[in-house]
Amino acid sequence: MFSRAFRVRSNTAIKGSDRRKLRTDVAAAFPNLSAEQLTEFIPNKEELNVIKIYSHKGEAVTVYMNNRNPILFEIEKALYPTVYTLWVYPDLLPAFSTWPAVLPKLAGGADLMLPGVVVPSSGFPQVEQGTLCAVTLLGNRAPVAVAVATMSTAEMLAAGMKGKGFAVLHTYMDHLWEYGDKSCPPTLAPLVTDSAEKESAEDEEEMEGKEPVISFSTDPLQRVDVGDLSLKERDSCAILIGKEELGENRAAGTAEDASTEVQQEAEDSRTPQEQMDALFNQCFFHALKCKVKKSDLPLLTSTFLRSHMFSCCPAGQQLDIKKSSYKKFSKFLQCMQHQKILQVRELNKGVESIVEVDWKHPDIKAFTVPEGFSSASAAQESKSEDREQVYHAPEIISLYGVSTKMLPLFQESGHRKGSILSSSEVRSIVINYVKTNELVDETNKKCLERLQPLHQVTFSGQEPVVRKGNIEPIDITIAQRSSNKKVTIIKNLELYGLDPQCVANILQQKVQASATIAPVPGTKDRVQVQIQGNQIHHLAKMLLEEYQLPRKYIQGLEKAPKLGRKK
Known part of the structure; x- marks a missing residue:
């Protein structure tokens, strides 16, 4: 709902x-x-x-x-x-347990299917159709969802634990939860019966060759085929933090060769969505372990994804949150927050930042850098943890796309509508066309004006990115506030790989004035830095000298206050 x-x-x-x-x-x-x-x-x-x-x-x-x-x-x-x-009142409603990997599905609007419900050794609570129930995760008595039973307990068992069992109304991580203080569920120890149930479930996972007590198979390939919200999701959760960890978790009580075989079968059976989930988790832990430092916090979630996780993606693969089970990066981070790996807060309206990371978390400590990344680069990253990350200005190149009107001119050279060319390539094609057709007109220089403008941005250590239109310059303006006070507003820092929060922190230390970040009016994912006073002199020195950005990409430097004696 x-x-x-x-x-x-x-x-x-x-x-x-x-x-x-x-x-x-x-x-x-x-x-x-x-x-x-x-x-x-x-x-x-x-x-x-x-x-x-x-x-x-x-x-x-x-x-x-x-x-x-x-x-x-x-x-x-x-x-x-x-x-x-x-x-606060965990025993207010009769409770049914499910696997942790099912929670993101419930928060996304799915109902709880019976194959995804854990059958306790002590039996289900006795409920009737229409009874209001709580949904908990295995191992924690704190409810994470409120749901209405669609059938009685007897009907659930008679149906062989198949079909829809609960219509979910509200969950942890949904928008009603977000309307509160966004706190995480407490860790409540299960009752004695729940503890016995958990041990029983763990024993079933370890005893690969025995018949399970409940109707789920312990074979990873068979798990994939059990219902929409079945152990398929749990199996997906098990492989999130890397191929090696899945083999370790499933190797308890079995020989090493058998464990390797089971692991290989589970990897082969993964869907594209599960593979994208695994890739996101790998890049997430790689970024936390090798890229992010404590001094970087608070860190914008968008910057963390773009500047840290993307650079940890193996060659030949690409992160795409839409192809994962999370669909939104905020949902992915909420899942990590639920595991107490990090903490995300909304420092400004619509702007979320990572404010805390548990560097001693077992999952971070157990993560190993994949083989595709050289040990030299990993050592260099580890060595640089104690010093500030050096900013490298991006390389920006103006490009042109072949438009419909200009297509006849470029067809002869093998280009189609939408082909992307540099100015030198355009010049060469036009010169050859003029020579071939014996056309000379010194006054006609409108060719570039009729092509579609594009630009290419290359950040240090990353693949070039081509975007439509001309790149927007860093925009610096002075605004008047109450009591005739002035503030300096800086926009478009993200386009040049600069973290607005970091720029605000540095400026605040340099000029000893209050600095904040806020959403840019009329946009969804852009923010601006606002600092008290006219600080254009300090900004010019930072952007031009320290960050070495070309002056042509900075707009508003002429508004700096004139230096001189005060009368």
């Missing part, structure tokens, strides 16, 4: 009479809450807000907020707790 963004219609504080009515409704909906818990849940004096929203499907939903977090949502007079509430 909240897998896509919703529209807020109103946001008001709750009245005293409505607060009392809400407490009565909560007591009726969740009778297992004690009087003390009910008072804690719906406090007498703390401010509660009522938010009216419309989901992406047009459904009217009422959300109750307490302490910045949504605690309840109401649909057609039925109350449902959020994951924030279930983390």
Whole structure:
């Protein structure tokens, strides 16, 4: 229901009479809450807000907020707790467990299929069709989803654990969760029965040759074929951090040769989506281990992907988040945050940054640099961790695309519409055409003007990138704020491989003035740096001398304050 963004219609504080009515409704909906818990849940004096929203499907939903977090949502007079509430009261609803790899699917709007439900040794909770339930991940009692059972417990077992078991309403990592403080689920120890269940499940994985207790096969090839939300996703999760780690995880209790054979079969059976997931994880851990330093934090997530992960991609392969199971890079980072590898925060509206990394996390420590990357470069990267990363200005070349009007001129030389040429190539083709057709006109120089402008950008150590249009210059402007104060605004730093947050931090230290980053109005993924005062002199020295960017790609340097004695 909240897998896509919703529209807020109103946001008001709750009245005293409505607060009392809400407490009565909560007591009726969740009778297992004690009087003390009910008072804690719906406090007498703390401010509660009522938010009216419309989901992406047009459904009217009422959300109750307490302490910045949504605690309840109401649909057609039925109350449902959020994951924030279930983390405080984990036993409020009957719970069913699933594999961790299923969570991104649920957050993306999928319902929970029965093949993806873990059957505990103690049996399922007894529920009827339409019962409100919680969904947990194996090994942690903290719920990650709220769902309605589509059939009773008896019907689930009678159906052989096939078909849709739960209609999911709300999950951790969906947009309702994002409306709160975006905290992660706590780690709650399973009950005794859950612990026995986990050990049983682990034993089943290790005993390759025995019959499993539940209906899932331990053979990796057979796992791939079990339902939409079955162990296929769990198997995908198992190979995320590299080929070597999959062999280690599945080698417990078996001979080394047998483990290698199973590993090879699992690799051969991977879908293109699973291969892209594995590639993203490899580049993610490679970037954290070899590229990112503690001094780089906070680091824009877009910069982390573009400048760090892309450079860790093996030759002949290309990262494409759309071809992965995550679909969005923010969802991928949320999954990593759920594993407590890093922490992402929205430092400014619409701008997310990595603010913390657990460098001692076992997955980071266990990662080894792939063979495709030379040990010399890895050693050099490791050696440079204690010093600032040197910025190399990109090489920018103006190019031209053959347009429809100019096609007859370039057809004879074997070019088609859309062919990309440099100015020297255009000049050579035109000269040959003039000579061949005995045409001479010294005054006609409009050829380049009629071609489609393009440009090529080459960053140090990366493949050239060709983009349409002329490259936008770094734009520096001076704006007037309240109390006649001036601020300097810098845009388009990202186009030249500069991290706006790093530039803001350096400027702040140099001029001892407040510097912030904010979204560029009218854009989705562009940000601008804003610093107090007219700081163009310092900017010019940084961009021209330290970063060695050509002056023609910087706009606004003429607005620097004139130096002289104050009268």
